Each structure stands twice: as C-alpha cells, then as structure tokens.
Amino acid sequence: MKKQNLFPSIVLIGFGLYFFLQQTNFQIGFPIFIWPTVLFIVGLALLIQSYSSKDFEMIVPSILLLGLGVHFHFVQNTNIQLDHIGVIILFIALGYFLRYQKTKNGLFYFWLFLILALIQLFYDKFMEWFGVFEDKSLNFTSLWPIILIIAGAYLFFFRRK
Template sequence: MKNQRIFPGFILIGFGTYFFLQQSKIEIFQQFYTWPTLLAIVGLAFLFQAYIAKDYEAILPGVILTGFGIHFHVIKHFQVWPDHIGTFILIIALGFLLRYQKVGTGLFQGILFLVLAVLLLFYDKVVEWLGLLENGVNIIWRFWPVVLIVIGAYLLFFKKK
C-alpha cells in the first residue's frame, strides 16, 4: 500500500514546490516557470516510483518525460546541445535500455532506437566517412522510412514460429 503513494506524493510535492516558487517570484528560478519543468517533475515522479517502489515498468515513461523536460531547458542555454529529432529518439533509447537493466525486456527496442538516433544525429559524419559510397548511402537514406515500415509490419503481422 505504501508503494502506491510514492508517485502521487512526489507529483504533489513537485507541483506544490513549482507553484510556490512561481508565486514567490524568486528571480533565480524565473527560467524554470515553464511547461518543460512540469514534464520533468512528472518524469521524476515516475523515476521515484520505479526505483523506490521497485515498479520498474515506470522507468521508461520516467526517462522520456524527464529527458524531454531537461532537453527543452538545455537547448535554450547550450548551443552545442542538438535540437534534432535524433535527440528525442536517443532519450527514448536510454529509457528502454535502463528498463532492460532492471526488467530484462526491451533490449531490442533500446538498441534499435539507439542505432536510429546515432544515424540521425551523425548522418553528415557517416556520409563523410563513407566517402565513395555517398550515392548508395543517399539512396538508402531516402528509403529508410520504408524499410522501417516493412520491419514494423513484419513484427506486427507475422508470428515467429
């Protein structure tokens, strides 16, 4: 019974602190009175639920929400931080891999998202490294969404025997 109180308890403490600081108008926290902070608070509540209550399925939503919240804060302050779809996919991959560490499922999805994130984030470097194969890589790059659709349809509609 105690474990079921962790998530709502941290949500209420986090939101209460957020709104108290917002009403207090403390200048040093001014940049945190935004919706990404609320995302991070909910994500942290999921992570506390996962690790304190040993409800490890909460790791994935916790990492995703916390990661997205932090991402939206960091892109405003650090120009080296990539504002790219690959960053979101990397955060999702991290969530799957951390969940796999505790639950033992999701490794395939974690590695798949990790590879996709690396390809998206470093596409220019990969093409540069491949040099002569650039035309072939461009063809693959053009049709990779179709490959993803085919693999997804295979996983959904064809049973492993």
Template sequence: MNGQRIFPGILLIGFGLYFFLQQSAFTWVKPYLGWPALLLITGLAFLAQGFKSDGNGILSGVVLSGFGLHFYVVDYLGWWAHDTGVFILIIAVGFLVQHQKTGSGLLNGILFLLLAAVTLFYETVKQWLGPIGSVWQFWPLILIAAGGYLLFVQKNGGYSRKKT
C-alpha cells in the same frame, strides 16, 4: 513507503513547489518555471515510482524527464543538438535504464540507440556508404516495413512456443 503512493506523492509535492515558486517573489527562478519543468517533475515522479517498485514507470520517467531537461539545456549549451535524434536517444536511454532494473527492453534500447546514431550523424553515415548512399534515401521505408512486420507478421514476439 508504499509503492502505490510514491508517484502521486512526488507529483503533488513537485507541482506544489512549482506553483508556490510561480507565486513567490523569487524572480531568479521564474525563467525555469515553464512547461519543461512540469515534464521534469512528472518524469522524476515516474522514475521514483519505477525504482522503488517493479520497474514500471522507468521508461516513462526517463522520457519525460529527458524531454524536459532537453528543452532547458538546448538554449544554454551550444554543443547540444536540437534534432529529432536527441529525442530518439532519450527513448533509447529509457529502454536501457529500464533493462538495468527489470531485465527487459535491451533489444529496444539498442535499436533506438542505433536509430538515434543514424539520425544524429546522418551526413557522416551517408558519406561512409559512398556510392550506395543514393539507396540510403529509402531508409524511412525500411523502418516502416520493419514496424509493419513486427505488428502484423511476427507472432509471439518471435518466439515459437509449443502448447503442451
């Protein structure tokens, strides 16, 4: 199958099934036909495209399908966290899956995984820090500074290349 046709093909089939089921008499499926289903369908199309081609679309696919899946399971699984950390964790998983296919994104995946752990277990991390926990309130500023450094200070992604 041509890599250019995978994404639109799966997207059209998925949306067609979505709208068919919306119009059908299958009442048992109606509660599952909300906007999270559209995220899930789009994410699966990106994943199929990414795995069948050069890896482009894997991150988008994991993020979209992960967010769609999250909005389904958060109401049904009592142990599932409904926290910002879950979204960061999904992004981390996207980078790690992308790394498996393309070899890039490992550092991003690890950094997002650490950030997800901090946000999901914030109170525990604060207790571990003990007396320096009061400094912990400034961790968002550290994130802003690190992002600003990456955008405006660090050149060439940290690699210095000599021109020959």
C-alpha cells in the same frame, strides 16, 4: 504490504515547489518557469514511482518525459541545436537500457533505438566517414520513414511475446 503510489504525491510536491518558486521570483541563472519543467517534474515522478513500486515497465516513458524536459531546457538556453527526433529516440534507448538493468529484458530494443538515434543524429557525419556522396534524387533520409514503418510492423507482428 501494500504498494504505495508515490506518483501523485511527487507530482503535487513538484508542482507546489514550481508555483512557490515562481511566486517568490526565484532565479538560478536560466529560466525554469517554462513548459519543459512540467515534463521534467512528471518524468521524475514516474521514475521514482517505477523504481519504488518495482514497476520497471514505466522506466521507458519516465525517462522519455524526464529527458525531454532536460532536452528542451537545454535547447532553449543554449545555441546548440540538436535534431529533436534523434534525441527522442536516444531517450527511448536510454529508457530501455535502464529497464534492461532491472528486468534483463529489452536489450534488443536498446540497441535498435540506439542505432536509430545515432543514425538520425549523425547522418551527415556517417556519410562523410564512409566517403559516400549522396545522390539527391534518392537518399537514406527519403527512405527513413519506410524503414521505420517496416521495422515497427516487424516488431508488432512477429516479435510479440
């Protein structure tokens, strides 16, 4: 049986609903006719496509796009400000976890991205919990890019299959 490519049909249905509701001035209490909705529609279409075609490698980018759509809707409609990079890394971790559930591959990357996301999101709280007072001349946040580059280079050169 031929695998059906649902992505284009779901994107067209999603965009059609988006423009139809926009023309009818549909309101649900918060603005939905903004750019994060497009990320949400594309992410949802990719997620449905990846599960229906059993192409589980697409779960990570689909969760990332879906999550970014939800995140930016949330940020624009509340006064809660989250670190965007930490949230992006958290969605990548969630994508690897969902992919791991289907393929039993990628658990290491789930934990790696989850730890990085938690550090990024709660760095100040971690320092308070451990009773560390930072020396402003050299702190973890100044080393953060170097740590990420080294971790990425290690994964690229030594952990490839």
